[in-house]
Amino acid sequence: MPKARSAAPLKTQAAAHHLLFGFALNVRQLRESESYRRLVLEQSSIAVAENAMKWSALRPAPDQYFFDDADFLVQFGEQNRIKLRGHNLCWHEQLPKWFDATANGANARTLLTEHIRTVAGRYAGRIHSWDVVNEAVEPRDGRPDGLRNSPWLRLIGETYLELAFRTARQADPTALLTYNDYDIEDESPYQAEKRAAVLRMLRRLKQRNVPIDAVGIQSHISAGTGHRYGASLQQFILSCREMDLEVFVTELDVDDRELPKQVAERDAGVAEAYRQYLDVVLREPNVRAVLTWGVDDAQSWLSGKRPRADGVPQRPLLWDAQFRPKKAVSAVEQAFVEARPAPAPAAGRSSRR
Structure with missing residues (x-):
């Protein structure tokens, strides 16, 4: 069980073990809530926008950009x-309403490259890492290469991956360029298949000298007896290390739908899920950052998208709806403290970040 909580912020605990810690941020809350802002400042050494840098937020029209929220966050x-992490430059979801009627095989390459040049170029030298391509693998779509049948794949072909990364490197030579995905964490047969497909894709990109520096493991995990995180995930991270790829835990939270309704029992189960998961992930020194997807329980996407059968809100994060620390904070601290310290960063471009 988690030990007593330290007085040190999580960013301090993380830094002692060569890690960054932080949150996905809601820009409206950051602007309007003093409690929210205070907690972010106290605890985080890295952050990412929940939505402010996605296509749907940035592109109200094909020839217009809206940068107010993204600029605020970067400043x-x-x-x-x-x-700051940038999220994201190429994804099959949250595309603008105009996209389907505008994008076609003749202009899709231009739409993608101009978007990346404009967005990544605007913040060049100011972003720690970009999720360049998000969720490009889906074995259930039935392709031999495991790629998702996304709009970008249909309009451009599989070269859209290479195009996105090369354009991002040109637009921002200093940011760590990241591939980000979900359902690669647990020991289930489907997730084993997806891990293998992601690794095959990464190896293809590396063989073509595509500039990719890191892998984001989203880490939307679940509490309960049926969920195991262990040797297969650790081997995946080791395989990334062998390709000279850093690893970031980019969207960590814990789905509590399988836990009892009682708050104390749920919080204990969520805390244990955090500890067990991070105990596995942090064994490998190429894991460099841990971010939770949200700051407090009140704003978590899980209550809306994955509601509990009993109707009570999920409690998936480290702080509750009143910004009070939960048992999960101690669990994460414990995982940081017990993690194997990473060596000093090797010489090379990624060490500058």
Whole structure:
């Protein structure tokens, strides 16, 4: 069980073990809630926008960009010495309403490259890492290469992956370029198949000298007896290390639908899921950052998208709806403290970040 909570912020505990810790941020809350902002400043050394840098937020029209929220977040990070991750440059979801009627085989390459050049170029030198391509693998779509049958694949072909990464490197030579995905964490047969497909894709990109520096493991995990995280995930991270890829835990939270309704029991189960998961992930020194998908329980996407059968809100994060620390904070601290310390970063471009 988690030990007593330390007085040190999680960012301090993480830094002692060569890690960054932080949150996905809601820009409206960051602007309006003093409690929210205070907690972010106290606890985080890295952050990412929940939505402010996605296509749907940035592109109200094909020839228009809206940067107010993204600019605010980048300035907030710089003013407070919090590193920023960019999320994301190419995804099959949250595309603007105009996309389907506008994008076609003749203009899709231009749409993608101009978007990446404009967005990544605007923040060049100011972003720790970009999720360049998000969720490009889906074995259930039936392709031999395991790629998702996304709009980008249909309009451009599999070269869209290479196009996105090469364009991102040109637009921002200093950011760590990341492939980000979900359902690669547990020991189920489907997730084993997806892990293998992701590794095959990464090896293809590396063989073509595509500039990719890191892998984001989203880590939307679940509490309960049927969920195991262990040797297969650790081997996946080791395989990334062998390709000279850093690993970031990018969207960590714990689905509590299988736990009892009682708050104390749920919080204990969620805390144990955090500890067990991070005990596995943090064994490998190429894991460099841990971010939870949200700051407090009140704003978590899980209550809306994956509601509990009993109707009570999920409690998936480290702080509750009143910004009070939960048992999960101690569990994460414990995982940081017990993690194997990473060696000093090797010489090379990624060590600059």
